[in-house]
Amino acid sequence: MEILTPKQKQILDYISRYFLKNRMAPTVREIADSFGFRSPKAVSDHLEALERKGYLTRTTGIARGIRLVEELQESRDRDSSIPIVGDVAAGLPILAIENVLGTLSMDSTFGAGELFAVRVRGDSMIDHGIYDGDFVVVRRSPHVDNNAIAVAYVNGESTVKVFHKTECGYTLIPGNSKYPPIEINPETDEFSVAGPVVGVVRAM
Amino acid sequence: MEILTPKQKQILDYISRYFLKNRMAPTVREIADSFGFRSPKAVSDHLEALERKGYLTRTTGIARGIRLVEELQESRDRDSSIPIVGDVAAGLPILAIENVLGTLSMDSTFGAGELFAVRVRGDSMIDHGIYDGDFVVVRRSPHVDNNAIAVAYVNGESTVKVFHKTECGYTLIPGNSKYPPIEINPETDEFSVAGPVVGVVRAM
DNA sequence: CCATATACTATACATATGTATAGCTTTCGG
């Protein structure tokens, strides 16, 4: 990281401490007052330098728009992840650090993109291991691979099905022989793809 | 804590997720826009109620002055979570803030306790919706309810099975008729219970 | 010696933003 002048360091420290204390960014004028500057422009200049050197980012035009870069955020990541342990050859000790192969976290487990989850009702996807009460994690996207599991809104209802492409639309195939496939005619049906299912989460 | 109306809960949830995403509080008008309110006063009223009920504090007169109370920060802050959206009655708009029912997070979804995850190999639990490659989330504990799914180490191998108690030990029942149940004799078998399965996570 | 960066002052402006006043509708317990 580019080196800071003493003054810039002091201002960065102030912002950091302000975040800790107030859980929000200071305003330009609060910083100015704290340092005895008579003009907010003095602070503006420093912030510009700090942004240029990569220590913070600002969103122009919004109040309290300073954000420290990841590395500077103190006690970040109060790890909400679950360690993955592998097969333990000798039985115990389980959960030894040596055996941790990775972590489960909502951040990375399901890949990038805008994710959301829907609770599944019913047993129409039971043959694909999706049970009543499970959450399916969906990546919001209009594109779904052929024969992939996805979520769509059909005639006012959300549904999880296998998406099979046809010449003029889709066939939605349930994962349970009790239910028939649904032919979608995009001209007569109200139909909107939410996105592909990228994960399943079940809490027991 | 005093109970919230559904709307108040939704607004609190919005603020919480905004904090997570932006590391700052939303403005009154950002909330209003997100919910489709045409007047900022609608939000003001809700914030007043949320403050009165003890879920947040505001500093009057300053921009982005909303702060969540400590308890709410603990469980939501610095946690990557996925919003859960409900069934959408009218089809679109999906992922509208109005439809957010809660969040999926590794912190809270699987309950308290020391959690870890194991990747499942094989199809021995397929009838219980646990597939090859799934992660099972385990709460480390020697106690397993009768006929619950749990993880154990048997003769140097980790295994996921239904635990059925017998007079002198356990019968481990696979969730696939292809495989036979395993009788455990605690005197002759090397046997150690890791804990009950409290969740399943599948990334596709 | 000159360009550049640092480090400010003074003033001004536009808008981002919290908050208030005055209503309206709906729901719900007593």
Place this chain on the structure above:
DNA sequence: CCGAAAGCTATACATATGTATAGTATATGG
């Protein structure tokens, strides 16, 4: 049937706040 609370609309206002223009002074490296 009434009153209170929830849940809004419409409008307005004051100020909190980011940002710009213009300028001063000092140091520093090329």
